[in-house]
Amino acid sequence: MNEILQALILGIVQGLTELLPISSSAHLNLLPWIFNWEMPPSFDVALHFGTLLAIVIFFFKDWLKLIEGGYKQVVKKEKSFEGKMFWYLVIATIPGGAIGFLLDHFIGDSLGKMPLVIAIALIVMGIILYIVDKKCPSNTDYKKMNFKQTFLIGCSQALAFIPGVSRSGVTMTTGRLMGVDRESTAKYTFLLSTPIVLGATLYKFKDFVLEIPFFVGVLASFIVGIIVIKFLLEYLKKGSFKIFAIYRIIFGLFIIGLYMFR
Numbered sequence: 001m002n003e004i005l006q007a008l009i010l011g012i013v014q015g016l017t018e019l020l021p022i023s024s025s026a027h028l029n030l031l032p033w034i035f036n037w038e039m040p041p042s043f044d045v046a047l048h049f050g051t052l053l054a055i056v057i058f059f060f061k062d063w064l065k066l067i068e069g070g071y072k073q074v075v076k077k078e079k080s081f082e083g084k085m086f087w088y089l090v091i092a093t094i095p096g097g098a099i100g101f102l103l104d105h106f107i108g109d110s111l112g113k114m115p116l117v118i119a120i121a122l123i124v125m126g127i128i129l130y131i132v133d134k135k136c137p138s139n140t141d142y143k144k145m146n147f148k149q150t151f152l153i154g155c156s157q158a159l160a161f162i163p164g165v166s167r168s169g170v171t172m173t174t175g176r177l178m179g180v181d182r183e184s185t186a187k188y189t190f191l192l193s194t195p196i197v198l199g200a201t202l203y204k205f206k207d208f209v210l211e212i213p214f215f216v217g218v219l220a221s222f223i224v225g226i227i228v229i230k231f232l233l234e235y236l237k238k239g240s241f242k243i244f245a246i247y248r249i250i251f252g253l254f255i256i257g258l259y260m261f262r
Contacts, residue, residue, distance in 0.1 A: 003213045004212055004213050004216050006037055006039075006213070007043075007212075007213035007214070007216045007217035007220070008216050008217070008220050009031075010028060010031065010039070010043070010047060010217055010220075011047055011050060011216060011217035011218065011219065011220025011221040011224070012220050012221070012224050013027050013028065013031060014027075014028060014044075014047035014048065014050065014051060014217070014220075014221040014224075014225075015050065015051055015054070015220060015221040015222070015223065015224025015225040015227075015228060016224055016228055017166075018047075018048065018051045018167075018168065018221070018225065019051060019054075019055075019168060019190070019225055019228045019229055019232065020168065020228060020232065020244055021129060021166055021168045021169035021172050021173070021241060021244050021248075022122075022166060022169065022244055022247055022248055022251075023118075023121075023122060023125075023163065023164050023165065023166035023169060023248070024044075024047075024048070024051075024166070025044070025118075025160070025163040025164070025166070026118045026121070026122055026163050026164040026166070026251075028044045028047065029113070029115075029118060029163050030115060030118060030255060033115055034258065040209055040213075043209075043214070043217065045200055045201060045204040045207075045208075046201075046204075046208050046214055046217060046218055047217050047218065047221045048197050048200065048201065048221075049197070049201045049218055049221075050217065050218040050219065050220065050221030050222040050225060051197070051221050051222070051225040052193075052194065052197040052198060052201060053218075053222045053225075054221070054222050054223075054224075054225030054226045054228075054229060055190050055191075055193065055194055055197075055225070055229065056194065057226065058190075058226060058229045058230070059187075059190065059191060059194075062191065063191075063194070065082045066082050066085060066086040066089070066191075067086060068082065069081070069082025069083030069084075069085070069086050070082070070083050070086030070087055070090070071083075073086070073087065081143055085145075085150075088145070088147060088150040088151070089150070089154075089191060089192060089195070090195075091147075091150075091151060091154070092150045092151050092153060092154025092155070092192060093154055093192065093195045093196060094154075095154065095155050095158070096154045096155045096156065096157030096158045096196075097157065097195070097196050097199065099155075099158035111161075111162055111163055115255055115258075115259050116255075116256065116259055117162070117163070117164070118163045118164040118252075118255065119164065119251075119252040119253070119255035119256045119259070120164070120252065120256075121162050121163065121164025121165050121252075122164040122248045122249070122251055122252035122255070123248065123249050123252035123253065125164065125165050125166065125169050125170065125173070125248060126244075126245040126246070126247075126248030126249045126252065127245070127249065128173055129169060129172070129173045129176075129241050129244065129245045129248070130241070130242060130245035130246075132173050132176050132177050133173070133176050133182070133240055133241040133242065133245070134240070134242070136176045136177055136179060137179060138179065138180070138181035138182065139179040139180075139181075140178070140179050140180045140181065140184070141180070141181055141183075141184045142180075142183075142184035142187055142188060145180060145184065145188065148178075149175070149178040149179075149180060150188065152174055152178060153171050153174045153175050153178065153180075153185075153188065153189070153192065154171075154192060156170045156171055156173075156174040157170065157171060157192070157196065164252070167189075167193060167196070168186075168189050168190075168193065169244075169248075171185075171188075171189040171192060171193075172185050172186060172189050172241065175188060175189065176241070182236040182237075182239075182240065182241065183233055183236040183237055186232055186233055186236055187233065190229060
């Protein structure tokens with residue numbers, strides 16, 4: 001029963017933190033450290049599978065159009081926005097995904113055991129997100145994003161190997177730096193994360209322990225993920241990333257204080 005409750009809590013936390021720019025890796029590494037929980041190997045990837053399902057279902061029609069557009073652009077030579085964006089996503093995924101995978105494989109696991117590193121990453125990225133979001137104008141929406149913008153946003157994913165940086169945090173920050181408006185940056189970030197998380201899920205699938213806690217965690221992250229996507233896209237039509245930046249800084253300072261106290 002205790003394992004099921006932990007899985008439920010971690011699933012809810014994953015659904016909230018993976019899709020908001022506040023770092024799921026930080027929370028999934030720090031919560032077991034704070035409460036002395038034993039998290040099963042690859043359980044964090046299993047929880048990511050729940051948010052992957054949320055993204056795929058929420059953007060299902062978008063993905064159908066993107067795939068169809070990408071196919072027609074290559075096979076039938078029919079140009080469209082969807083075809084262009086599909087190949088932008090493919091190209092943007094390759095460098096960020098490959099570099100991020102290698103760095104995470106060789107370094108990420110070690111950094112995940114360093115609360116101070118995670119706390120500093122939370123604070124530094126929070127400050128950068130706040131400054132960039134406040135200073136950079138919104139000149140481009142989703143349908144006007146160009147290759148340079150999409151490619152650089154994709155490459156920035158490589159920094160997500162540092163727990164506390166946050167894949168959505170760094171890609172949304174880069175998007176804002178490129179002049180993309182907040183809602184469009186969030187939508188592109190969600191679409192961009194799909195192939196990366198899918199690849200990680202398939203790679204680690206053999207390590208999943210298919211028991212009740214697994215399904216509870218995945219279901220919780222899926223349900224919360226759907227709610228968070230809808231909330232964030234609506235919120236960013238008028239709101240800013242300020243509240244998330246402040247949260248990152250406060251949480252980072254809390255972790256530093258707790259580490260020093262212990």
